[in-house]
Amino acid sequence: MTQVRGATQERVVTGLPTLTFNGELMGASDVDVRGNSIAVLVGGMAIGASSRDGLGGDFERFGTLQTGRLSQAAITGADLDVAADLNAYEVASNPDGNTPPDSNAVGFAALDSKNWVVTDAGGNYLREVGKRGESTIAVFPDGAAVPNPFGPGEILPQAVPTDVAVGPDGAYYVSQLTGFPFPTDGSTIWRVTRDGQVSEYATGLTTVTSLAWQGDTLYAVQYDDVNFLDGQFIGSLRQVTPGGSEHEAVASHLSAPYGVAIRGKSAYVTTGATSSGGGAVVRVDLR
16 A cells, blocks of 8 residues: 555646535545546535525535636536535435425436435435435335443434445446434345345445445445444445455554555545545555
């Protein structure tokens, strides 16, 4: 594992909206580039979803998938068009039935340059959007009851789907962070067919934030290998065992890893997700 140094960096889109809300910084959460077409997902306002439209300005861009064309000079967020409004859908439909409406779309996969499948970590659903139309493919269930770490009784952690990757079989594979109290080994990777049949692909993971395929092998980022509440945020990149609950760490002791992309025999993992100015990309050699 090596940190990627000396790579040329340049801004291709500027002026995207950001917001500090309930102690969290929100803004662009995922991106896909195909040729000179770019798609950017800007996360939602969580339990503030119902308030978004009354705020005006850049707030109207939160919880949307935006698209545009890249040019030689950097474009701005104002040059992007809204291709789908996940926040508005959650407020209007609230498919998981939890109240108040909670939208935080954080991960997506491109099906082509004009159609996408998106996970909403607040709304707990997987939704296809784009020129072919919009449809909710799956709503994910709460997890099994676990002890409340701060008081009596038990808690049902919400699903909190974080990312989606299209598998070699054409199915959608969806990762989970899970909700509070973020139980160790409590995350599942779900396999979802195009017609919405949901099944477990792998279990026994912890706070998974991103997925990527290399051929027939799936890799997953664990944001924290122990528990979200330990405050350490030391995670790993895991090779997922289909149908299994134990998954080999191909890169360990990563500081707050979050996203992964794979090219050839290398995985590129973002780290430092919890630190201002401390972000980096590490390259992991895969077998």
